Structure formats: structure tokens, C-alpha cells
Amino acid sequence: MTDSATTGTHHCFQLKGANVAMTALELHFFDTEAFEDTLRDKIRQAPGFFRDIPLILALEKYEGLTTELDFFQIIGICRRHSIHVVAIRGGNEDQRRLARNASLALLPATTQREQPVAADTPEEPAAVAETEATVTSGPVAAKIINQTVRSGQQVYAPEGDLVILAPVQAGAEVLAAGNIHVYGPLRGRALAGVHGQESARVFCQSLEAELVSIAGHYKISEDLQDHGWKTAVQIQLRDDLLVVTPLEKA
Template sequence: MTDTAASGVTQCFQLKSASVSMTALELYFFHESDFEQTLRDKISQAPGFFKDIPLVISLEKYEGLSSELDFFKIIGACRRHNIHVIGVRGGDDDQRRLARGASLALLPGGGQRDRDIAETGPQPSETAGADTAQPPPAREVAEPAAAKIINQPVRSGQQVYAPEGDLIILAPVQAGAEVLAAGNVHVYGPLRGRALAGIHGAEHARVFCQSLEAELVSIAGHYKISEDLQDNGWKTAVQIQLKDELLVVTPLDKG
């Protein structure tokens, strides 16, 4: 009798929902040599951050010709730098057809989600009138996602992930560690590793820490590396937020 038979397992796998942190590459136009050179420049700023990451190509602001898009060359350039392109976001029918031909997943862009909502609801009542109009249903208030709280230091090589809410760490985050949250990241100690807030695109998310010593800080895909962070608030208590697509570091009031 096999181990699987003994344990009562009858299927070799099952599907479950999963939340995965991904980086979006917002493409404005494509020229092969320019693309690879820009990719090298970005990776050189934070090589550890980009190694083996899943990447989505965002076409929502693409201004080039569809005929210039060569997803096979984009995939090849990324693979040479250990980056894995898994899909495209947005784009018109021709661009998405090209992506499908390169075996990439097709993800809806923000504009497409808005159109879907506009097309499917809200629906007017077929019998609406002065005498038959019904009051609108009570609006449901969504409960905020509970924060994930970590009491122990996050050590080098560890990753801590809060897929729905805030991440609160009551200890240091060591160099080489990574902390990620859909909402805010709070570190009640030195932040020496990498902190990524708003990983699903929440631009209002912030990073708070008692001592800024980070290798990289990112909010909704916008990031600064250690060399840039040392210009303002280094080794002090700060908050970091996104303003006009730039990360802004401001001191925390200790008064």
C-alpha cells in the first residue's frame, strides 16, 4: 500500500486561491536595445530585489505601435536577467492577441474593470416608476482586514507577507529579510531589509519604522534603494508615503 493510499488521497493535486506579490513593468514603447539597457540599469540599482521575480507587462500606457511589440524578445531579455514574465495587463485586442501567441496570461487593466462594472451594474428596475420605485438596498460596510502582527525579529533570508491588510512587526527587520503587505508596513525597530507596502497597488499605503536603514522601500510598485534613502531621515524614525508617484520620507513626530 502506498503512502498516498494510506492517507486517503485520491487526487494528485487540488486548486486553491493564492495571493502572490508581483511587479508590473509599465511599458510606454518597445525598442529591443533600449529595453534591455533600461532593464540592466534598473537591476543594477537593486539586484537582489529583481532576482527571480514574477513580472507583469502593463500596456495601459503603451503609446507605441502594436506591430513593434515583440513579446518573445521581451521575455528573452527578462529571462537573461532571471526575471519571469507571466502575463500582460490591459492592452487592445491586437496587443492581447500577440501576448496570447507568446503563451502569456491575459489580465484585465483598470480601465477594463471599470468598463465591466459599467456594463453589468447597477441595472435599472424594469418596472421602476413613481409608485413602484423601491428604496436602494442598505450598503454593506466591509470589515477591514485584520493586521498581521509579528513579535519576533525577521531574519536574513526570511519573508513575511500580509496579503490583505497591514503588517505590524514589533522587532527589527534584518538585512536580507523582506516584509510585504497589501496595506501599511509598521516596523517598531530598525528596518534594515526590504519593505514593500501596497503590493496590490494601494497608493495610499505607507511604511513606518523606528530607524530607517533599509535596503529597499517600495509602495505600490514605486521604490527607492538604500543609496537614495540615505539622503533623508537615515537611521531615524520616519514614515514613507507616495506623493505624485514619488516616495517621500518625513520624520515621525516624537512629541
């Protein structure tokens, strides 16, 4: 043991609070075959979104029998598809006991409405070779990116809007607690309202996105191509549906 270790001047780790958005799977009932079939279908729609993501099982709307709730099977099915179940949210005392036996973390129930989503867990943004700035917009600062967000990069605005003054390339990901503005083609993935803000919107000069999500509701490129593809649009949530509107008609 080194002198620094014995004196306590250096520690092998520190605990810090983290503000991240998590993907929640809202479970209504559990049947092994139906669960895996539905999961495969979701992954086929947006395979990149599900690869190696952590997942929370939300039990606030679970209507099945507790005896049918097999967390070990759920964990195994998800793991086969490179999805990692890390916790449950809500649930009654028996369900939480079963989750604890499966080594899952226990989170309190929430009244915030969730929908089944395709969203990666935002981490600290990958190193972006752009100049970043902040501008005060009301009580929350917007995050501004001046240069292209390239494939493989992720940019995250955890509190306010995200403004990008350049293209977002295919394979890139941009996330914001509020609105997302892209003053160029949006070819990657854009997730606005990642903490559940249903009033958030996505604005872009040319819609060419792989996926757009607002408060967990999403459309993939095949759906988007029928609505304002390669034109300037805004995307918003109305009655739990994503609506694409030309900017000149907004």
C-alpha cells in the same frame, strides 16, 4: 496504478485561489536596445528584487506600433536577466493575439494606476521563528510579529497592516497590503500598499533599509541615506514621490 488512485480517494493536485502581488512592467513603446538598457539600469539599482521574479507586461499605456511589439524578444531579454514574463495585461486584439502566440497568459486591462516597480512576488511567508498574533483594527486584522525577521525570511500581510515588534534584518523582506510598522531598525526590504494602496505608509524606529516601496514607487538605500537615515521616520507617497519625514515632525 494503486487502489487509492483508481478509487479517487487521493488526487495528485488541488486547485486553490491565490492572493499574490505581481510586478507589472508598464510598457510605453518597445525598442530592443532601449528596453534592455533600461532593464539593466533598474536591476543595478536593486538586483535582489529582480532575481527570478514573474513579470506582467502592462499594455494599457502602450503607444508604440503593434508591429514593433515583439514578445519573443521581450521574453528573451528578460530571461537573460533571470526575469520571467508570464502574462500581458490589457492590449488590443492584435496585441493579445501576438501574446497568445508567445504562450503568454492574457489578463484583462485594469483602471488601477501602476508604476514601474521593483517588487518580488509575495509568496506564503517563509517559516518565521516568531510568535504571530492578529488584532482587530477596524474591519481588517493587522498581522503582528513579535520577534526579529531574519535574513532570507519573508513576512506578508495580504489584507491589512503588518506590525513588527522587533528588528527587520538585512536580507529580510516584509510586505503588506496596508501600512508597515517596525518597532526597531528596518534593515531589509519593506513593501507597503502592495495591491496599489497609495495611502499606505512605512513607519520605523531606525531607517536602514535596502529598499522601501509604497504602491510600487520605491527608493533604494543610496537614496534613503540622504533622508532620515538611522532615525525614526515615516515614509509616505506624495505626488508619486516617496517622502521621508521624522516621526517627531509627522
